[in-house]
Amino acid sequence: MGLDLRIPLGLMFLSIGALMCGYGALTWHSPIYAQSLGQNINVLWGSVMLIFGGLMFFLGRRARWQEGSTDGTVGRPDTAVDASPRRH
Amino acid sequence: MSTHLGTIDWLIMAVYLVFVLGIGVALKRYMRTSNDFFLAGRSIPAWVCGLAFLSANLGAQEVIGMGASGAKYGLATSHFYWIGAVPAMVFVGIFMMPFYYGSKARSVPEYLRMRFDEKTRALNAVSFGIMTLFSSGISMYAMALLIQALGIFHGIVPDQYVFHVSVLISAVIVLAYIFLGGLTSAIYNEVLQFFLIVAGFLPLVYLGLRNIGGWHGLQTRLPETYMHSWRGMSHANTNPLGVEWFGLTMGLGFVLSFGYWCTDFLVVQRAMAADSEESARKVPLIAAIPKMVFPFLVILPGLIAVATPTVISHVNGASVTSSQGMIPVKMDPRTGAMQTDSKGQPVYNYDLAIPTLLLHYYPTGILGLGLTALLASFMSGMAGNVTAFNAVWTYDIYQSYLNKNATDAHYLKMGRWATVGGVILSVGAAYLVTGFNNIMDTLQLVFSLVNAPLFATFLLGMFWKRTTGHAAFAGLISGTTAALLHHGMTLPVGDAPGIHGAWLAHLHSYPSDMAQNFWTAIFAFSVNLIVTIVVSLLTKARPEEELVGLVYSLTPKPVEHHLPWYSRPMTLGIGVLAILLVLNLAFA
Numbered sequence: 001m002g003l004d005l006r007i008p009l010g011l012m013f014l015s016i017g018a019l020m021c022g023y024g025a026l027t028w029h030s031p032i033y034a035q036s037l038g039q040n041i042n043v044l045w046g047s048v049m050l051i052f053g054g055l056m057f058f059l060g061r062r063a064r065w066q067e068g069s070t071d072g073t074v075g076r077p078d079t080a081v082d083a084s085p086r087r088h
Numbered sequence: 089m090s091t092h093l094g095t096i097d098w099l100i101m102a103v104y105l106v107f108v109l110g111i112g113v114a115l116k117r118y119m120r121t122s123n124d125f126f127l128a129g130r131s132i133p134a135w136v137c138g139l140a141f142l143s144a145n146l147g148a149q150e151v152i153g154m155g156a157s158g159a160k161y162g163l164a165t166s167h168f169y170w171i172g173a174v175p176a177m178v179f180v181g182i183f184m185m186p187f188y189y190g191s192k193a194r195s196v197p198e199y200l201r202m203r204f205d206e207k208t209r210a211l212n213a214v215s216f217g218i219m220t221l222f223s224s225g226i227s228m229y230a231m232a233l234l235i236q237a238l239g240i241f242h243g244i245v246p247d248q249y250v251f252h253v254s255v256l257i258s259a260v261i262v263l264a265y266i267f268l269g270g271l272t273s274a275i276y277n278e279v280l281q282f283f284l285i286v287a288g289f290l291p292l293v294y295l296g297l298r299n300i301g302g303w304h305g306l307q308t309r310l311p312e313t314y315m316h317s318w319r320g321m322s323h324a325n326t327n328p329l330g331v332e333w334f335g336l337t338m339g340l341g342f343v344l345s346f347g348y349w350c351t352d353f354l355v356v357q358r359a360m361a362a363d364s365e366e367s368a369r370k371v372p373l374i375a376a377i378p379k380m381v382f383p384f385l386v387i388l389p390g391l392i393a394v395a396t397p398t399v400i401s402h403v404n405g406a407s408v409t410s411s412q413g414m415i416p417v418k419m420d421p422r423t424g425a426m427q428t429d430s431k432g433q434p435v436y437n438y439d440l441a442i443p444t445l446l447l448h449y450y451p452t453g454i455l456g457l458g459l460t461a462l463l464a465s466f467m468s469g470m471a472g473n474v475t476a477f478n479a480v481w482t483y484d485i486y487q488s489y490l491n492k493n494a495t496d497a498h499y500l501k502m503g504r505w506a507t508v509g510g511v512i513l514s515v516g517a518a519y520l521v522t523g524f525n526n527i528m529d530t531l532q533l534v535f536s537l538v539n540a541p542l543f544a545t546f547l548l549g550m551f552w553k554r555t556t557g558h559a560a561f562a563g564l565i566s567g568t569t570a571a572l573l574h575h576g577m578t579l580p581v582g583d584a585p586g587i588h589g590a591w592l593a594h595l596h597s598y599p600s601d602m603a604q605n606f607w608t609a610i611f612a613f614s615v616n617l618i619v620t621i622v623v624s625l626l627t628k629a630r631p632e633e634e635l636v637g638l639v640y641s642l643t644p645k646p647v648e649h650h651l652p653w654y655s656r657p658m659t660l661g662i663g664v665l666a667i668l669l670v671l672n673l674a675f676a
Contacts (some may be wrong), residue, residue, distance in 0.1 A: 002120075005279060008114075009283065013283070013287070016104070019103065020100070020453050020454065021580070023453045025094045025454075035448070035449055035451045036295055036449060037299060037328065041291060041451065041453075042453035042454055044452075045457075046292050049287060084469070
């Protein structure tokens with residue numbers, strides 16, 4: 001199928017990670033973190049998710065760039081119908 | 089219980105739902121044939137199929153149920169992941185996938201038709217179709233109950249409508265992304281759900297362990313039997329599971345485990361979607377690796393919940409802590425009073441182990457992530473059943489018996505409508521469960537009775553060319569009958585005759601319902617095996633040339649010499665089994 005799963009996977013984790021980090025930054029000294037043993041778990045874990053999401057997104061885009069440079073159609077829009085059933 | 093979610097929690101859930109539906113929308117344009125819709129065009133890479141293979145099985149009943157079992161039985165629960173799954177996954181990958189994939193069968197019942205005959209296919213297709221609908225319905229029901237119990241919609245939806253709204257929302261979302269993108273959409277979302285479950289639960293394990301002093305703290309707070317998976321297995325009465333090692337290894341490790349992982353189309357369908365036979369063989373092996381690690385993600389929270397000191401009252405100025413840590417007591421919904429057993433002891437609601445832990449350790453923000461992970465696990469279970477149902481309905485029932493010569497476009501359209509019908513029937517099943525006491529127990533019993541003998545049929549069919557169609561059918565019927573009779577004549581200690589057994593006569597007692605379940609499976613498998621062999625010898629086998637590609641001895645072995653040694657399925661399988669052995673020794 002023509003949609004590399006790593007791209008939406010990466011974007012989702014980037015989005016959630018950004019939300020958590022942003023909220024964690026806004027609530028840095030909030031007493032809500034007594035629940036998580038005094039650690040700002042939103043910033044901590046949100047950062048991990050940002051890194052993971054970024055890595056997945058990069059791997060997915062890199063595969064597309066490599067496909068595009070191989071067949072001479074660099075920058076082909078993502079909406080193009082994928083004629084080959086085995087490319088990801 | 090009422091859970092107040094902040095805006096950020098709802099936003100995180102919304103992000104997840106946008107991606108779930110967005111993937112369906114993005115994939116719609118690639119659904120051009122029935123092969124694209126039902127089998128993802130057989131174009132998915134092994135790692136994606138592998139994670140989907142695992143995630144399709146990771147419904148919330150498994151996640152919640154394993155947490156509950158961890159709280160009740162301790163590390164012995166890991167047997168459901170270690171010996172109860174990994175050996176079967178290695179076997180199906182190395183030995184059975186060449187037949188499932190190489191035969192070009194589009195479903196497991198279709199393989200049975202190719203190998204045996206129509207009646208065997210029909211029996212498996214109908215029983216499997218009914219089971220998947222009920223399984224999906226039970227997932228919906230369990231999710232709606234949990235949402236109700238946690239009070240997530242409290243103040244947003246009137247309490248009396250929460251159950252209905254939860255069922256409706258989950259049905260609409262799953263229907264939407266499968267209707268649009270078929271099996272590919274389901275697989276992609278299952279991989280998303282896998283990573284979400286890891287992301288949602290890993291911090292919980294970290295925080296829980298840190299709070300009680302790490303692994304050493306866990307060991308000092310819990311009984312020793314909780315921390316060992318094989319301790320006391322020489323006898324049923326000396327371990328928390330109530331079953332001895334033979335019943336465990338043969339009943340769970342062999343019959344039930346192989347009967348599920350090697351024959352259930354829900355998981356096999358994910359491997360069949362791989363982009364090559366080589367990939368298809370690796371799919372279960374790839375899935376086995378995180379499967380071995382998952383006990384630390386879903387079972388450990390149950391232990392942590394029991395080990396976390398929880399004050400329940402104060403007597404004469406001193407705090408009284410619960411004997412079961414954070415596990416809440418079951419309350420009578422009518423009177424609000426604490427439920428007690430026949431000895432007057434409180435009855436604990438172990439199913440709430442993980443949700444309680446989530447609410448305890450997760451502040452706003454990550455709470456949204458944890459709850460999204462729970463919802464994701466419910467939906468992956470539902471979607472897996474719906475995609476398996478729509479393929480079996482379209483290919484094995486509709487095309488085979490109702491409309492044999494329609495165009496592929498027609499079958500694609502039928503698949504989409506089967507998705508709608510499947511979801512509607514699942515909703516019906518969810519409401520059926522609400523209307524009858526013990527129906528969930530009844531359905532689980534039915535599933536185990538039907539699944540238990542299956543593996544004998546596949547084992548003989550794939551590895552003994554002499555097995556005949558009449559024998560396979562007779563074996564399945566006999567095995568299921570044997571399972572029924574065994575259940576009807578045995579009873580776990582402490583249970584009353586009825587849904588738990590002895591509804592024919594009480595001839596034998598088992599120390600636990602788990603032991604009864606495992607021994608039912610052993611009897612069902614053994615009877616099926618014997619009957620199938622005997623009837624095969626009395627009936628005419630098919631010519632060998634018709635069985636090429638369907639039977640091990642008549643099929644060229646998969647070629648592996650072109651692969652680097654570390655990439656060969658056999659190498660991966662040996663590696664997985666070696667890690668399994670180390671884990672069992674480390675936590676014995």
